[in-house]
Amino acid sequence: MGAELSAEILRPKASGAFHSAEEVLAIRQAIRSGVFATHTSGLAGGNVQGNVVILPKADAADFLRFCHQNRKPCPVIALTEPGVSALQTLGSDIDIRTDVPKYHVWRDGQLAETPTDITHLWRDDLVTFVIGCSFSFEQALIEAGVPIRHIEQARNVPMYKTSIATTAAGPFSGPLVVTMRPMKAKDVIRAVQITSRYPEVHGAPVHLGDPSLIGISDLSCPDYGDAVDVYDDEIPVFWACGVTPQAALAQAKPSFCITHAPGAMLITDLLNNHLASF
Amino acid sequence: MGAELSAEILRPKASGAFHSAEEVLAIRQAIRSGVFATHTSGLAGGNVQGNVVILPKADAADFLRFCHQNRKPCPVIALTEPGVSALQTLGSDIDIRTDVPKYHVWRDGQLAETPTDITHLWRDDLVTFVIGCSFSFEQALIEAGVPIRHIEQARNVPMYKTSIATTAAGPFSGPLVVTMRPMKAKDVIRAVQITSRYPEVHGAPVHLGDPSLIGISDLSCPDYGDAVDVYDDEIPVFWACGVTPQAALAQAKPSFCITHAPGAMLITDLLNNHLASF
Numbered sequence: 264m265g266a267e268l269s270a271e272i273l274r275p276k277a278s279g280a281f282h283s284a285e286e287v288l289a290i291r292q293a294i295r296s297g298v299f300a301t302h303t304s305g306l307a308g309g310n311v312q313g314n315v316v317i318l319p320k321a322d323a324a325d326f327l328r329f330c331h332q333n334r335k336p337c338p339v340i341a342l343t344e345p346g347v348s349a350l351q352t353l354g355s356d357i358d359i360r361t362d363v364p365k366y367h368v369w370r371d372g373q374l375a376e377t378p379t380d381i382t383h384l385w386r387d388d389l390v391t392f393v394i395g396c397s398f399s400f401e402q403a404l405i406e407a408g409v410p411i412r413h414i415e416q417a418r419n420v421p422m423y424k425t426s427i428a429t430t431a432a433g434p435f436s437g438p439l440v441v442t443m444r445p446m447k448a449k450d451v452i453r454a455v456q457i458t459s460r461y462p463e464v465h466g467a468p469v470h471l472g473d474p475s476l477i478g479i480s481d482l483s484c485p486d487y488g489d490a491v492d493v494y495d496d497e498i499p500v501f502w503a504c505g506v507t508p509q510a511a512l513a514q515a516k517p518s519f520c521i522t523h524a525p526g527a528m529l530i531t532d533l534l535n536n537h538l539a540s541f
Numbered sequence: 542m543g544a545e546l547s548a549e550i551l552r553p554k555a556s557g558a559f560h561s562a563e564e565v566l567a568i569r570q571a572i573r574s575g576v577f578a579t580h581t582s583g584l585a586g587g588n589v590q591g592n593v594v595i596l597p598k599a600d601a602a603d604f605l606r607f608c609h610q611n612r613k614p615c616p617v618i619a620l621t622e623p624g625v626s627a628l629q630t631l632g633s634d635i636d637i638r639t640d641v642p643k644y645h646v647w648r649d650g651q652l653a654e655t656p657t658d659i660t661h662l663w664r665d666d667l668v669t670f671v672i673g674c675s676f677s678f679e680q681a682l683i684e685a686g687v688p689i690r691h692i693e694q695a696r697n698v699p700m701y702k703t704s705i706a707t708t709a710a711g712p713f714s715g716p717l718v719v720t721m722r723p724m725k726a727k728d729v730i731r732a733v734q735i736t737s738r739y740p741e742v743h744g745a746p747v748h749l750g751d752p753s754l755i756g757i758s759d760l761s762c763p764d765y766g767d768a769v770d771v772y773d774d775e776i777p778v779f780w781a782c783g784v785t786p787q788a789a790l791a792q793a794k795p796s797f798c799i800t801h802a803p804g805a806m807l808i809t810d811l812l813n814n815h816l817a818s819f
Contacts, residue, residue: 448748455733456745467734470726472750472776498750541819 325433372516426478650794704756
């Protein structure tokens with residue numbers, strides 16, 4: 264695959280158009296080779312994307328309990344045995360050591376490295392969690408005629424820490440992190456209906472309207488991702504976000520841990536449409 | 542049935558409790574006899590209530606077309622042949638001439654009378670339309686733990702004319718009328734989910750948030766019904782309302798027409814739960 268072809272494929276498609284299975288493989292190859300190393304918003308819109316948390320086995324049991332206690336932000340869509348880097352249920356060729364565009368490597372709760380490949384860090388005791396991502400329902404929203412501002416503006420989705428506490432499990436605790444999408448009222452109503460069909464990727468919103476009611480003081484200063492424009496006739500709508508574990512990891516300060524960089528997701532072979540209930 | 546018994550029955554029940562079929566018959570008897578002549582909000586919460594429009598056959602065809610073109614505010618749940626006062630599909634003993642708590646009689650578009658019985662006005666050419674009412678989904682909201690302010694405050698629901706135009710049919714046109722229920726954000730999300738299950742009784746909201754975006758300048762001055770308190774941490778949520786035909790009748794000015802008084806509904810034997818989809 265030449266560089267020109269890859270540049271073309273790596274652009275988000277126009278409204279409603281999917282990347283083919285072949286193109287998704289090409290996108291994954293571009294990620295694997297380090298050519299594509301940024302956020303995946305709007306990319307491979309038909310495919311399930313995942314948040315990633317990789318922890319030593321010693322911490323994984325507590326973290327699984329944390330996910331179970333906080334299923335809205337942390338719906339686990341895949342979980343490996345220690346040391347296994349393949350994720351067969353998400354894609355036959357996926358290798359978690361190479362197939363995330365950008366990783367965050369944490370040591371004692373501090374961000375230590377942001378590599379595009381973690382093969383050099385791999386260990387036999389590492390357990391991988393893949394957690395559903397709200398990018399999965401964005402395609403359904405776009406197909407229903409609901410515009411997504413951060414895709415329109417070619418930005419990463421804005422993410423915020425809230426005043427809503429997660430349920431603690433072992434050392435893991437901390438604030439619920441949310442994504443925000445501003446919409447007109449009629450689209451808010453459609454968005455609640457549509458995203459309710461996707462409980463495995465955060466489902467219905469957790470809040471809408473006044474950001475201060477959930478402890479967000481300034482929408483223009485997200486904690487992760489990019490700010491987007493919010494117009495006067497729009498309502499900000501907030502969904503639980505799979506970056507919530509990263510806030511919990513910052514509190515728990517495990518000696519070693521690897522996550523995706525917020526917004527730079529694992530692209531799987533699963534199709535979003537296959538997740539929908541009703 | 543003694544007056545004491547009827548006074549007891551005519552109080553709305555506590556959250557989640559239904560009136561039995563026998564009690565509903567007693568309520569209808571109290572309405573029929575003129576003892577109960579006010580709004581039915583919170584009453585017979587398990588039962589479908591209906592908006593009523595009675596028109597001469599000459600106007601009924603245009604009006605049916607109006608309902609069909611505006612199905613969100615005007616879902617027709619029953620329609621009679623000319624001159625028939627029974628509504629067998631809604632309740633075996635219903636007589637539309639006596640079983641609405643209070644009627645509005647319109648002549649040339651002007652409110653002429655507000656009787657509790659229209660037997661003296663009945664004609665062989667009158668066609669009755671019964672249109673779904675949002676009271677039907679209130680019981681489902683209460684059962685889901687979503688408080689309804691106007692029931693809490695023992696008032697009629699507030700209703701407003703909006704700047705949203707209906708689709709005209711013959712002489713019938715005019716603004717969409719909406720009901721308003723203020724709620725906290727988490728309840729707004731639940732309310733969209735729950736009311737979406739009830740398309741026959743107006744379904745999902747048509748708007749939420751800033752009232753001025755749909756032409757409502759002051760929530761404390763409803764066009765029909767009673768104002769209710771709206772607290773700082775609440776969002777007003779608006780549903781299409783079966784009083785919309787009354788605004789259309791005010792424009793069309795048919796020589797003769799009878800409706801229910803807003804909020805004073807026909808109580809049927811149908812159960813709201815039987816309307817739910819999903």
